[in-house]
Amino acid sequence: xxxxxxxxxxxxxxxxxxxxxxxxxxxxxxxxxxxxxxxxxxxxxxxxxxxxxxxxxxxxxxxxxxxxxxxxxxxxxxxxxxxxxxxxxxxxxxxxxxxxxxxxxxxxxxxxxxxxxxxxxxxxxxxxxxxxxxxxxxxxxxxxxxxxxxxxxxxxxxxxxxxxxxxxxxxxxxxxxxxxxxxxxxxxxxxxxxxxxxxxxxxxxxxxxxxxxxxxxxxxxxxxxxxxxxxxxxxxxxxxxxxxxxxxxxxxxxxxxxxxxxxxxxxxxxxxxxxxxxxxxxxxxxxxxxxxxxxxxxxxxxxxxxxxxxxxxxxxxxxxxxxxxxxxxxxxxxxxxxxxxxxxxxxxxxxxxxxxxxxxxxxxxxxxxxxxxxxxxxxxxxxxxxxxxxxx
Amino acid sequence: xxxxxxxxxxxxxxxxxxxxxxxxxxxxxxxxxxxxxxxxxxxxxxxxxxxxxxxxxxxxxxxxxxxxxxxxxxxxxxxxxxxxxxxxxxxxxxxxxxxxxxxxxxxxxxxxxxxxxxxxxxxxxxxxxxxxxxxxxxxxxxxxxxxxxxxxxxxxxxxxxxxxxxxxxxxxxxxxxxxxxxxxxxxxxxxxxxxxx
Numbered sequence: 289x290x291x292x293x294x295x296x297x298x299x300x301x302x303x304x305x306x307x308x309x310x311x312x313x314x315x316x317x318x319x320x321x322x323x324x325x326x327x328x329x330x331x332x333x334x335x336x337x338x339x340x341x342x343x344x345x346x347x348x349x350x351x352x353x354x355x356x357x358x359x360x361x362x363x364x365x366x367x368x369x370x371x372x373x374x375x376x377x378x379x380x381x382x383x384x385x386x387x388x389x390x391x392x393x394x395x396x397x398x399x400x401x402x403x404x405x406x407x408x409x410x411x412x413x414x415x416x417x418x419x420x421x422x423x424x425x426x427x428x429x430x431x432x433x434x435x436x437x438x439x440x441x442x443x444x445x446x447x448x449x450x451x452x453x454x455x456x457x458x459x460x461x462x463x464x465x466x467x468x469x470x471x472x473x474x475x476x477x478x479x480x481x482x483x484x485x486x487x488x489x490x491x492x493x494x495x496x497x498x499x500x501x502x503x504x505x506x507x508x509x510x511x512x513x514x515x516x517x518x519x520x521x522x523x524x525x526x527x528x529x530x531x532x533x534x535x536x537x538x539x540x541x542x543x544x545x546x547x548x549x550x551x552x553x554x555x556x557x558x559x560x561x562x563x564x565x566x567x568x569x570x571x572x573x574x575x576x577x578x579x580x581x582x583x584x585x586x587x588x589x590x591x592x593x594x595x596x597x598x599x600x601x602x603x604x605x606x607x608x609x610x611x612x613x614x615x616x617x618x619x620x621x622x623x624x625x626x627x628x629x630x631x632x633x634x635x636x637x638x639x640x641x642x643x644x645x646x647x648x649x650x651x652x653x654x655x656x657x658x659x660x661x662x663x664x665x666x667x668x669x670x671x672x673x674x675x676x677x678x679x680x
Numbered sequence: 681x682x683x684x685x686x687x688x689x690x691x692x693x694x695x696x697x698x699x700x701x702x703x704x705x706x707x708x709x710x711x712x713x714x715x716x717x718x719x720x721x722x723x724x725x726x727x728x729x730x731x732x733x734x735x736x737x738x739x740x741x742x743x744x745x746x747x748x749x750x751x752x753x754x755x756x757x758x759x760x761x762x763x764x765x766x767x768x769x770x771x772x773x774x775x776x777x778x779x780x781x782x783x784x785x786x787x788x789x790x791x792x793x794x795x796x797x798x799x800x801x802x803x804x805x806x807x808x809x810x811x812x813x814x815x816x817x818x819x820x821x822x823x824x825x826x827x828x829x830x831x832x833x834x835x836x837x838x839x840x841x842x843x844x845x846x847x848x849x850x851x852x853x854x855x856x857x858x859x860x861x862x863x864x865x866x867x868x869x870x871x872x873x874x875x876x877x
Contacts, residue, residue, distance in 0.1 A: 433848040456848045459813055477754070478843060479816070499842045500820040503813045516817060518824060518842065523817040545817040559814065590814045604811050629811050649808065649855050675812060 325600070325614050326623045328659035330356035331413065334363035342371035342402040348443060349406035349420045352639055352655040352664050365413055375401035379412050388412040399445070419634045423679040424641055425450070425460040425469055426653060428669040435671070437471050439486065442634075442641070442678070444653060444666030450484060451475075461504045462679045463530075469677075470494070470504035470513060481515055483530070494532030505547045505556075506530075512573070514538070514547040514556050525558050527573060538571050541578050546591045549573070550617070551598045557581060559590040559603075568592050568603060568615075582619035586611070589622075591630045595637040596680055602631040602640055602658075612642045614658060626656050626663050635680035641666070643674040754841060757799055760872035763788060767851075768826065770864040773810070775821035777829050785826065788868050789833040799871040800835075802826045804844045805851070807860035812846060819844030826866045841871075 333355050338346055346367075347357065360366050365388070369377025376392035389412040393401035403420035410418035422442045429435035435457045440447040450469060451457060458472040458479070467486040472479050481495040481504045495501040499518035506513055510530060517526045520537060525547045528535040543561040550557065550570075557570045560578065566588045568581040583589045586605035593602045600614045605622070610629045615622040628642040640658055643651040644665070651674035656663040766788050768781035777785065792800055804823030806815040823842035831837040852859035 429848070433845070433850075456845065458816065458846070458848075499824070500816065500844050502816050516813070518817075518820045518844075522824065523820050543817060543821065546811075546813045590811045606811070610811065630813075 325658050326625050326661050328354065330354050330657075330660045330662060331365070332356050332358040332363050333365045333367050334358055334360040336360065336366070336368040337370045338375075338377075338402075339371060340398075342375055342398050345399055345402035345420075345443075346406055346409075348664060349403060349418070350409065351662055352657055353406075353410055353418060354638070354657040354660040354662060356662075365409075367409060369405070371398060371402070374398070375405050377405050377409075379409055403441075416638075417636045419636060419639055422635060424632075424653075424666075424676050425462060425471075425679070426673050426676040427457050427460065427471075429651075429672040429674065431671065437469065437473075437484075438669055438673075439469075440667075440669075442655070442666075444668065444673075447667075447669050450486065459503050459675055460677050461506050462677055463506050463510045464508055464680060466510065470506060472502040472504070481513075483532075492531075494528070494530075495535075503546050505549055507549050507573070508551050508553050512553075514549065514558075514573075516545055516547065525556060525571065527556070536575065538573075538575055539578055541569065548593050548601075550594050551596050555594075557592045557594055557601060559592065566590075568601065568619075580619070581615070581617075583613065583615050583622040584620060586613055586622045586624065589613070593632050595633045596635055597637040599637065600633075600658075602633060604629045604631070610645070612640060612656065625658060625661055626654075628654060628656075630675055631656075632676050632678045633680070634678050641676040641678055643676065754799070754871065756874055757871035758874050759801075760798070760870040761791075763791060763868040763870065766791075766868050768866045769861060770822055770866075772807070772860070772864065773818070775818060775825045777825050782829075785829050786833060788826075789830055789835050791870065792830070792835050792839065795870075797873050799839045799841065800830075801841045801843055801869045801871060803849075803867040803869065804842065805849055805863055805865050805867070806847045807863040808847045808850065808855070809860065810847065816844050816846035819846050822864075822866050826868075 331354060335346060335357055363382055366380045366382050374392060374394045378390040379388040381388055389408055391408060393404050406420040407418035419442055423439055424442050425439050427435045428438050433456055434454050437450040437457050437460050438447045439450055453473060453475045456474040460469050460471040462469055469484045470481060473482055479500055479502050480493050481501045482491050483494050484491040495515060497517055497519040500523055501517055503516040504513050512527055512529060514525060514527045516523050522542055524537055524544050525539040526535055526537050541560040541562060545559045547556050547558040554573060555570045556573050557568060560569050568583055568589045569578040570581055571578045588606040589603045591604040594617060599617055601617050602614050605611050605613050609627055611624045612626050612628045612631045613622045613624050628644040631640040631642040633640060638658060640656045641653055642656060644654045646652055650672035652668055653666045653673045653676050654663050655666060766784040768784050792798060802823040804819035806819050810818060820842060823844055827837055827840045827842055830840060850863040852862040
């Protein structure tokens with residue numbers, strides 16, 4: 289009796305171990321796919337039964353998340369459904385024949401229903417969050433240099449004015465998890481940093497010092513703001529509390545610009561010049577010596593953005609033209625992804641939004657799936673759209 | 681005996697789970713319509729949405745937050761003469777003042793010393809070739825370089841305000857070196873005391 293009991297226990301243990309090992313190896317495969325930035329083949333899917341706006345939304349949303357469209361016999365996943373009245377769809381794994389998703393969507397515009405389905409497709413196939421219902425902020429600049437801050441869906445649709453100032457604006461930054469922005473505005477004459485609560489419309493200057501006040505970046509917990517001030521005689525990285533109090537100078541390097549936070553809130557990465565070389569560096573958010581972040585293979589890096597999962601820093605390199613690049617957060621070999629500038633990570637650390645220069649010397653925003661290098665422009669407002677910031 | 685009784689349902693449950701999962705992976709199920717409360721609550725997405733209209737205070741009630749106040753006071757002054765003839769220019773991606781530009785700086789210093797009631801705004805600008813916030817820093821460095829040079833010529837630096845426009849205010853609209861060389865510049869603007877103050 290005792291022996292059979294032990295056997296049952298053994299079987300139980302084995303089943304549990306097997307499950308654990310399988311789960312683990314699946315995770316590792318997923319991670320493996322993600323670290324080959326710029327070299328991962330897209331996931332082939334077929335898309336059947338959709339038309340018009342629902343079809344274009346699904347195609348756009350999936351393309352900028354690393355899916356390619358093929359015939360059903362070549363697809364790894366078969367996506368089918370309809371948009372008659374409302375969006376309904378299903379996802380089948382062609383190899384295992386298993387149904388991964390079957391759902392219908394009601395209660396919103398066709399566009400929003402299609403976005404919700406796209407998010408469910410990504411969740412079903414990759415077991416991770418999609419980006420189809422996220423928001424971005426950016427600046428839209430008129431030919432005379434004045435501009436406004438806008439908030440829009442991640443694909444540039446449904447743009448809404450945040451400012452109506454007819455002034456130069458720059459560098460919007462979201463407060464993580466909240467409907468609030470920091471940005472630079474010349475509304476009062478000088479480049480000053482404002483906090484703007486989007487739910488109440490209230491806004492408040494948090495940095496109005498002599499000289500430059502720009503490039504606000506909010507800490508992951510929302511309690512602190514890093515920025516560039518020049519009141520000390522050169523543009524340097526400073527940090528203050530969310531309301532502008534408790535200002536502290538963090539760097540003594542020269543030629544600093546564009547600070548960003550590590551997702552654990554411990555580090556601030558920025559572009560600077562050390563020993564006559566332009567490079568990325570990081571400094572402890574509490575202060576201390578700046579340490580170089582190596583970007584081997586590219587030069588003149590600016591505009592770093594640390595991925596929310598902590599693994600990567602995206603940035604702009606300038607070697608004749610501007611390229612969006614990524615480097616492991618600890619520094620190392622940089623990978624050039626696409627021609628463009630000022631990348632901002634999606635909340636799931638996979639897609640980047642960046643600004644691309646057109647032949648007429650304007651900016652358009654574009655989305656880039658970093659692992660596959662698939663990219664597509666988002667909808668434009670009217671002028672030159674740049675300095676995107678992804679809400680996360 | 682007791683242990684077996686406890687473990688048996690567990691194993692059964694596990695087997696059942698595996699069986700169902702296995703079944704699902706072989707037979708594609710019909711499309712499940714999930715209307716009503718089972719449908720995704722699209723309106724309650726966690727993605728931020730702006731309230732209707734534009735709740736915006738048009739800049740009124742803007743006030744300085746905590747921390748220090750600006751160290752050079754501009755209140756009580758209005759924008760006056762633009763010293764357009766004294767604009768100085770810079771080499772690509774540089775903020776050091778070339779010797780060719782020094783006579784113009786001397787003229788700016790002269791203008792300031794001839795009217796001690798004035799202050800000066802130095803507006804730093806860049807060509808369009810750098811990234812935006814890099815250029816905002818570069819423009820500021822160009823303005824600060826002029827401020828430092830003027831201080832060496834005897835101007836009280838507390839009379840000099842620096843302001844960077846990055847690449848947002850080009851003087852020439854073109855996209856070639858002849859335009860770029862005109863856009864890499866410091867403009868000088870005198871501030872005059874407001875009448876009555």
